[in-house]
Amino acid sequence: xxxxxxxxxxxxxxxxxxxxxxxxxxxxxxxxxxxxxxxxxxxxxxxxxxxxxxxxxxxxxxxxxxxxxxxxxxxxxxxxxxxxxxxxxxxxxxxxxxxxxxxxxxxxxxxxxxxxxxxxxxxxxxxxxxxxxxxxxxxxxxxxxxxxxxxxxxxxxxxxxxxxxxxxxxxxxxxxxxxxxxxxxxxxxxxxxxxxxxxxxxxxxxxxxxxxxxxxxxxxxxxxxxxxxxxxxxxxxxxxxxxxxxxxxxxxxxxxxxxxxxxxxxxxxxxxxxxxxxxxxxxxxxxxxxxxxxxxxxxxxxxxxxxxxxxxxxxxxxxxxxxxxxxxxxx
Amino acid sequence: xxxxxxxxxxxxxxxxxxxxxxxxxxxxxxxxxxxxxxxxxxxxxxxxxxxxxxxxxxxxxxxxxxxxxxxxxxxxxxxxxxxxxxxxxxxxxxxxxxxxxxxxxxxxxxxxxxxxxxxxxxxxxxxxxxxxxxxxxxxxxxxxxxxxxxxxxxxxxxxxxxxxxxxxxxxxxxxxxxxxxxxxxxxxxxxxxxxxxxxxxxxxxxxxxxxxxxxxxxxxxxxxxxxxxxxxxxxxxxxxxxxxxxxxxxxxxxxxxxxxxxxxxxxxxxxxxxxxxxxxxxxxxxxxxxxxxxxxxxxxxxxxxxxxxxxxxxxxxxxxxxxxxxxxxxxxxxxxxxxxxxxxxxxxxxxxxxxxxxxxxxxxxxxxxxxxxxxxxxxxxxxxxxxxxx
Numbered sequence: 001x002x003x004x005x006x007x008x009x010x011x012x013x014x015x016x017x018x019x020x021x022x023x024x025x026x027x028x029x030x031x032x033x034x035x036x037x038x039x040x041x042x043x044x045x046x047x048x049x050x051x052x053x054x055x056x057x058x059x060x061x062x063x064x065x066x067x068x069x070x071x072x073x074x075x076x077x078x079x080x081x082x083x084x085x086x087x088x089x090x091x092x093x094x095x096x097x098x099x100x101x102x103x104x105x106x107x108x109x110x111x112x113x114x115x116x117x118x119x120x121x122x123x124x125x126x127x128x129x130x131x132x133x134x135x136x137x138x139x140x141x142x143x144x145x146x147x148x149x150x151x152x153x154x155x156x157x158x159x160x161x162x163x164x165x166x167x168x169x170x171x172x173x174x175x176x177x178x179x180x181x182x183x184x185x186x187x188x189x190x191x192x193x194x195x196x197x198x199x200x201x202x203x204x205x206x207x208x209x210x211x212x213x214x215x216x217x218x219x220x221x222x223x224x225x226x227x228x229x230x231x232x233x234x235x236x237x238x239x240x241x242x243x244x245x246x247x248x249x250x251x252x253x254x255x256x257x258x259x260x261x262x263x264x265x266x267x268x269x270x271x272x273x274x275x276x277x278x279x280x281x282x283x284x285x286x287x288x289x290x291x292x293x294x295x296x297x298x299x300x301x302x303x304x305x306x307x308x309x310x311x312x313x314x315x316x317x318x319x320x321x322x323x324x325x326x327x328x329x330x331x
Numbered sequence: 332x333x334x335x336x337x338x339x340x341x342x343x344x345x346x347x348x349x350x351x352x353x354x355x356x357x358x359x360x361x362x363x364x365x366x367x368x369x370x371x372x373x374x375x376x377x378x379x380x381x382x383x384x385x386x387x388x389x390x391x392x393x394x395x396x397x398x399x400x401x402x403x404x405x406x407x408x409x410x411x412x413x414x415x416x417x418x419x420x421x422x423x424x425x426x427x428x429x430x431x432x433x434x435x436x437x438x439x440x441x442x443x444x445x446x447x448x449x450x451x452x453x454x455x456x457x458x459x460x461x462x463x464x465x466x467x468x469x470x471x472x473x474x475x476x477x478x479x480x481x482x483x484x485x486x487x488x489x490x491x492x493x494x495x496x497x498x499x500x501x502x503x504x505x506x507x508x509x510x511x512x513x514x515x516x517x518x519x520x521x522x523x524x525x526x527x528x529x530x531x532x533x534x535x536x537x538x539x540x541x542x543x544x545x546x547x548x549x550x551x552x553x554x555x556x557x558x559x560x561x562x563x564x565x566x567x568x569x570x571x572x573x574x575x576x577x578x579x580x581x582x583x584x585x586x587x588x589x590x591x592x593x594x595x596x597x598x599x600x601x602x603x604x605x606x607x608x609x610x611x612x613x614x615x616x617x618x619x620x621x622x623x624x625x626x627x628x629x630x631x632x633x634x635x636x637x638x639x640x641x642x643x644x645x646x647x648x649x650x651x652x653x654x655x656x657x658x659x660x661x662x663x664x665x666x667x668x669x670x671x672x673x674x675x676x677x678x679x680x681x682x683x684x685x686x687x688x689x690x691x692x693x694x695x696x697x698x699x700x701x702x703x704x705x706x707x708x709x710x711x712x713x714x715x716x717x718x719x720x721x
Contacts, residue, residue: 026424026429027424027427027428028421028424028425028428028429029429031420031421035417128508128509129508131513136508136510137442137508137509137510137512137513138442138445138465138467138510138513138514139442139445139446139510141445141449224417227417228416228420230416230445230446230449232446233510234414234415234416234510235415235416235417239413239415271421274410274411274422274425280372280373280411281373281374
């Protein structure tokens with residue numbers, strides 16, 4: 001029975017349930033489901049960088065914004081169709097992510113956090129003030145993509161595109177963290193000097209982590225611009241950054257299942273807390289505290305203690321970094 | 332027997348047809364009308380959402396006490412958008428598809444309202460905007476979207492018009508360049524262009540500024556007769572405080588974000604600093620005005636600890652315009668009838684707005700009468716003028 005409640009079964013059921021949502025739910029629920037999938041992509045990308053590679057970066061919301069702005073602006077300024085603009089926007093975010101690996105080679109911990117935070121603020125400043133290109137603080141409307149000849153309206157098309165992207169990106173991340181690259185990420189996280197001594201090229205693997213994280217955020221941004229048909233700076237501010245970080249902490253740092261569980265939990269909690277009206281922020285803060293106090297290793301760690309099938313290769317275990325990678329890695 | 336069967340069938344058909352007719356109009360029952368509202372309930376911008384919604388609710392309460400509209404009581408369902416476009420779209424979808432509201436009275440932040448416009452337009456749900464000012468919400472007009480807020484272009488035109496009417500020849504600008512400021516700055520420059528005037532100085536200040544000395548010194552150097560402010564109350568207060576220190580006291584013209592001169596005088600907290608300050612208000616009274624006693628009491632009774640604010644008054648005026656259209660739409664309420672009634676509103680007087688509310692099928696900006704308020708230091712708030720803008 002507990003096997004049935006295992007990670008893979010539940011994730012597969014989740015994907016099936018998400019695929020079925022538009023057949024019975026109203027457009028509000030479909031919209032929330034779509035947002036949930038974008039947050040899963042963002043959380044998985046961020047967890048690769050922070051949870052696996054151990055890089056304390058705070059630029060995920062900026063990368064998300066670069067993907068959205070890149071996609072939207074290519075459509076609006078140059079008339080590029082969505083299917084070309086979206087990959088271009090995502091690639092732009094990935095390239096900027098790759099470039100961030102340079103300072104990450106020399107900086108770590110709080111210094112890296114500050115540098116990436118400064119980059120995020122700079123990006124927001126560009127969105128706000130480079131008005132001839134970004135339309136400034138007022139944002140801009142993006143044309144809805146067409147899914148012809150498929151008989152899908154734009155909102156459903158984006159929904160299923162997001163579902164496909166989410167499933168593919170989670171599967172790719174799953175394979176990457178189980179590969180030599182994933183083991184290199186964990187080695188860097190647990191000790192850069194030791195990793196170098198093992199022959200791991202720090203710059204190469206940090207670049208891969210930053211690039212992957214940027215690509216995931218960029219893809220989420222490209223989908224976000226089509227989901228909203230509107231792009232403005234408010235969507236990529238510090239609140240977003242905190243939300244992405246909270247998702248991976250609540251779900252479980254260094255756990256892909258944790259990213260999915262954390263993104264799902266917080267998206268649904270935020271929507272459910274709408275009922276609390278003006279005390280919503282207090283309730284959200286209190287719930288985060290409950291998670292941090294009672295599940296410090298994330299929901300996934302609590303599930304692992306109670307259910308079989310939640311073991312994960314290279315998952316981070318608090319207090320035993322060196323042992324964790326080895327102990328939990330599968331042959 | 333056949334007669335009884337026919338009678339039963341007829342009764343069933345009648346019973347089925349009654350609720351079905353009502354069910355065709357979402358949010359409307361025999362004794363209630365459900366109105367949705369979205370705007371910032373949490374966060375720094377809650378003034379434009381939560382407080383305006385409180386105003387809408389007390390206006391509904393007053394009418395409900397008198398039996399409602401055509402026998403139907405009004406209920407308000409609130410959703411928070413945190414001034415975030417994505418959250419605003421989710422809020423609007425929830426109101427339309429989950430809560431099944433009849434109409435929406437809301438929209439506190441410009442970008443959120445602009446982002447939500449397409450969704451509302453697609454669903455053909457009536458929406459009366461109460462606080463967001465962006466011209467893109469109502470221009471070009473969407474069939475079901477109306478605004479009782481002064482839009483940014485109307486306020487900007489009124490600011491330039493007022494400066495000129497006061498004999499100002501050299502006019503300067505102090506503005507914020509965030510989304511709110513941008514929505515006003517662009518039409519302000521258009522208004523200058525239309526008048527053939529070039530501003531003698533154009534300074535920028537951030538919303539969280541703690542010092543305005545550089546701006547004051549640069550503006551003083553330009554020697555303007557009037558300074559038009561496109562800023563929130565805090566930077567405006569900092570500016571006036573620093574300007575007074577440098578004995579720089581031109582005519583200073585605010586807009587509806589600084590709609591309460593009494594509260595603003597307290598915020599500036601420097602005697603005499605606001606003596607040359609005059610501001611636009613969407614409403615023609617200060618919250619402390621005796622005319623507002625009824626609403627002051629209503630707000631304090633329903634929301635203990637709150638004091639009546641101008642943002643409550645935005646909501647009250649907007650709700651009264653909405654209710655006038657509900658009355659005009661008649662007892663057999665449908666969205667189509669309500670939209671037609673909104674488009675036909677003419678010279679509707681509310682308890683709070685500066686002028687009369689008039690909409691048309693081609694122009695859904697229903698409030699075009701900025702009220703000018705001034706408060707002499709130590710004196711009461713006075714209505715200086717109401718400037719209808721075409």
